Amino acid sequence: MNEATARRDLVRYSRQMHAAGWVANHDGNLSARVGQGHIVCTPTAFSKLDIGADDLVVTDLDGRQRSGSHKPFSELGLHRAVYAARGDVRAVVHAHPPFATAFGVSGRPVPHPFLPEAVVSLGPELPTVPLTAPGEPAVGALKAFVRRCDAALLAGNGALAWGPDLETAYLRLELLEHLCRIAHAALPLGGPRLLPADMVADLLAKRAKAGLAAPDEGRPASAEGDVARRAAQRAVAAIPNVDPALAARIAAEVAARMGGH
């Protein structure tokens, strides 16, 4: 991605984010990695409606400002953590889409996967990064997930998505919000039914074949998380006549609450 394309797309998707109702006040931030060592990003304290190409800020990969008359946004550390962990990623977007943010702030895991297309587009996991203080603790919490997936909820702070270009990162955030909206609509009807494990496995094979899989996707977030997940699966499987989709859903929720994500 060259700098001119990055500037054009940063302005375009900033405004699109505002039009979609995902940001209020100065919420949201977008960045793109250009060349080998620079990040072009949105300025702090701007409505995403008002950003023009000349308002954008250029920093190096350590976050030191190189050009621009405004200051970069304070959550740039989260974006830099994504770029550092993923050589394939050239764009990161963050916003507070209402339905995705509602799942994050209520501590309720997104009941994924319930739509086959979403497995191919976003992989097997839509994690919620635990709530921490801003700055270094937030960066540390995010790092555990960056190589496992391409979109995540941030507890207490909206959602973040990344990809090889701004369009892909934006569309991932859009899909995450749409899934959360559908899940929310389905909750009073009993909640979405999770896809059976064999169907998910076939979809993931398709995703890997298309070259879409994140580098570490499907691996346990931690040894503790793996233990929590397996313990929950065993406990639920022991319930007589349990519906497999319901069992998977309960096990995922229990594992998430135990810290297994």
Ligand SMILES: [Zn+2]
């Ligand atoms: Zn935010």
